[in-house]
Amino acid sequence: MVELELVTxxxxxxxxxxxxxxxxxxxxxxxxxxxxxxxxxxxxxxYLLFLAEFVAWIQIIVYAGAVPVLFLFGIMLTRRKIMExxxxxx
Amino acid sequence: MTGALIDLFGWSYALAxxxxxxVSLPIALVNWVAMQTGAASxxxxxGLIGWVTGPGLTGFVAVIxxxxxxxxxxxxxxLLTVMWIERKMYSRLQDRRGIMIGLGSSDILxxxxxxxxxxxxxxRKPSHLGTGFLQTVADGVKLFQKEVxxxxxxDRWMFHAAPVIIASSTLFLFVAIPWSDGFWLMGSMRDGVPxxxxxxxxxxxxxxxxxLGILIAGWASNNKYTLxxxxxxxxxxxxxxxxxxxxxxxxxxxxxTLDPFQLVRNQSQPLTFGLGPLxxxxxxxxxxxxxxxxxxxxxxxxxxxxxxxxxxRIPFDIPEAExxxxxxxxxxxxxxxxxxxxxxxxxxxxxxxxxxxxLFFGGWxxxxxxxxxxxxxxxxxxxxxxxxxxxxxxxxxKIYVIFIVFVWIGWSVxxxxxxxxxxxxxxxxxxxxxxxxxxxxxxxxxxxF
Numbered sequence: 001m002v003e004l005e006l007v008t009x010x011x012x013x014x015x016x017x018x019x020x021x022x023x024x025x026x027x028x029x030x031x032x033x034x035x036x037x038x039x040x041x042x043x044x045x046x047y048l049l050f051l052a053e054f055v056a057w058i059q060i061i062v063y064a065g066a067v068p069v070l071f072l073f074g075i076m077l078t079r080r081k082i083m084e085x086x087x088x089x090x
Numbered sequence: 091m092t093g094a095l096i097d098l099f100g101w102s103y104a105l106a107x108x109x110x111x112x113v114s115l116p117i118a119l120v121n122w123v124a125m126q127t128g129a130a131s132x133x134x135x136x137g138l139i140g141w142v143t144g145p146g147l148t149g150f151v152a153v154i155x156x157x158x159x160x161x162x163x164x165x166x167x168x169l170l171t172v173m174w175i176e177r178k179m180y181s182r183l184q185d186r187r188g189i190m191i192g193l194g195s196s197d198i199l200x201x202x203x204x205x206x207x208x209x210x211x212x213x214r215k216p217s218h219l220g221t222g223f224l225q226t227v228a229d230g231v232k233l234f235q236k237e238v239x240x241x242x243x244x245d246r247w248m249f250h251a252a253p254v255i256i257a258s259s260t261l262f263l264f265v266a267i268p269w270s271d272g273f274w275l276m277g278s279m280r281d282g283v284p285x286x287x288x289x290x291x292x293x294x295x296x297x298x299x300x301x302l303g304i305l306i307a308g309w310a311s312n313n314k315y316t317l318x319x320x321x322x323x324x325x326x327x328x329x330x331x332x333x334x335x336x337x338x339x340x341x342x343x344x345x346x347t348l349d350p351f352q353l354v355r356n357q358s359q360p361l362t363f364g365l366g367p368l369x370x371x372x373x374x375x376x377x378x379x380x381x382x383x384x385x386x387x388x389x390x391x392x393x394x395x396x397x398x399x400x401x402x403r404i405p406f407d408i409p410e411a412e413x414x415x416x417x418x419x420x421x422x423x424x425x426x427x428x429x430x431x432x433x434x435x436x437x438x439x440x441x442x443x444x445x446x447x448x449l450f451f452g453g454w455x456x457x458x459x460x461x462x463x464x465x466x467x468x469x470x471x472x473x474x475x476x477x478x479x480x481x482x483x484x485x486x487x488k489i490y491v492i493f494i495v496f497v498w499i500g501w502s503v504x505x506x507x508x509x510x511x512x513x514x515x516x517x518x519x520x521x522x523x524x525x526x527x528x529x530x531x532x533x534x535x536x537x538x539f
Contacts, residue, residue: 054291
C-alpha cells in the first residue's frame, strides 16, 4: 500500500517543477506569469500537505493573488507594444 | 447542532451509503450465483462487497456528494434567486414591473389550478401574470444553446483557461463559507462544535485569485477593449483588496479569531459592552453583532464599499463599462463561457454578502428575540439557545437583504470615474481602514468592548 501523502506530494511537486520549468521557458511573458501563479499555488498545496495551513493561505493571498498581478502591471506598463498586431500574427 | 436544518455530511454519508449499497447489489447477485454453483461459503466476491460498502469508500464518496450538494445549492438556488432579485429590484426602482415570465404565465397551470394568489395572479393583465423567476432559467438555457466562438487571433490556450480560473476560484469561496452549524464543507468538529481556524483567511485567499483570471481573460482575447477592461479590473480589484483585508484585520483584532463559526458564536450572545474598569453592561433585546460596536463602524463602511468593488457591482463597474468598453473583459466570450464569467460575478456578490453577514450581522444566528434561551442542563450556569426558525433561513435572509442594499446602491448612484477610483481606494479607504485598526487595537487594549 503506497502512502497517500507520498502520492500527493509527488503529484504536487511534479506539477510545481513542471510549471517552474514552463515559467522560465515559455515564449510569451503572460504565459510565464500564468505558470508562475501555478507554481506558487502548488507550493501552497505542499504547505497544506505539511499541515501548515496559515502559511498556505497567506501564500495564496500574497503570492498567488498579488505577485502575478503586480508582475503583469510591470509588463504592461513598461513594454511599449502591449499586444501583437494582427498583421504580425497572421 | 442547534437550529441547523441541514446536516451536510450526515446527509451526504447517508446518500453515499445508499448509492454504494445499490452498486453492491449486482455484485451480491453474482456472488450468490457463484455460491449456488458450488463456491465456498462466503463467496469469492465477499471481499469486494465489503470494500464497496466499507467506511473508507463511503467516506470518500460522501465528500464528493457533499461538494456537489453545496455547489448546486450555491449556483442553482442562490445564483438564480439573486439574479431574479436584482432584475425585479432595479425594475421597481425604475418604476416598472420588470420580468414577468413565471409559473403563473402558464395557461395550463392557471386553467388546472385556478386562481392561486401569487402564482395565478387573477387580478392582473394576461401578460403580467408571472413572478418572473423562470426568466433567469430561460436566460441560462439561451446561453447554453449559443455557439462558443473563439476569436481567430486570440491566445486560444489562455482564452480557455481564464474562465476556468475565474469559475474555480469563485466556487472555492463557497467551500469556505459555512451556511449554518451543520451545513459546512471546510472545518472539523471539536468538542461538539464545528471549527475552521482559518476560515476567513481562506475566503480572502479565494477572493484574491480572481484578478489574475480576469487579467488573463482580458489579455488573451486580443482586443483593445478587453485589454482595457482587464487592466481596469486588475487595478480596481488589487487596490480595493488592500482596504478589504485591513478592515477585516480591525474586526479580527477585536474578535480575536479568524474562525467563522467562532465569530458567529460570539455574535449570538446578548449584546454587552465593557466600560474598562467600571465593569460590563448588557443591552437588552439586542444580539452581540459587531455592527452594534461603535469601534467598528468605520471598518464596516470600508468593508461594504470594498466588497461592492470586489464584486464589480455598479458604482465600481468601470472594468466592464457597457457604454465605453462594450462589457470590458467579457466582450469576446460567448455562449456559456460568457455565462460563466458574467454570472459568477453574482456568485462573488453573494459570497461578499455572506462575508459581511458573518463578520458584522451575526451570520446564521437569528435575532435574539426569536431565540428561546433555556438553561443548559449539561453545563449548569450556562444557557442554551433554541432558534425558532432554522439557521439556513436566517443566513439566506441576511444575504438577500445585504444583496438588495447592493442593488439599491448600484442603481441609485452614478458610476465612479476611472480617475476617481484609485484616489478613493488609496487615499480614502486605506487610511480609513488603518484608522479602524488603530481604534480596534485601542479598544482591545483598554477593554472598551
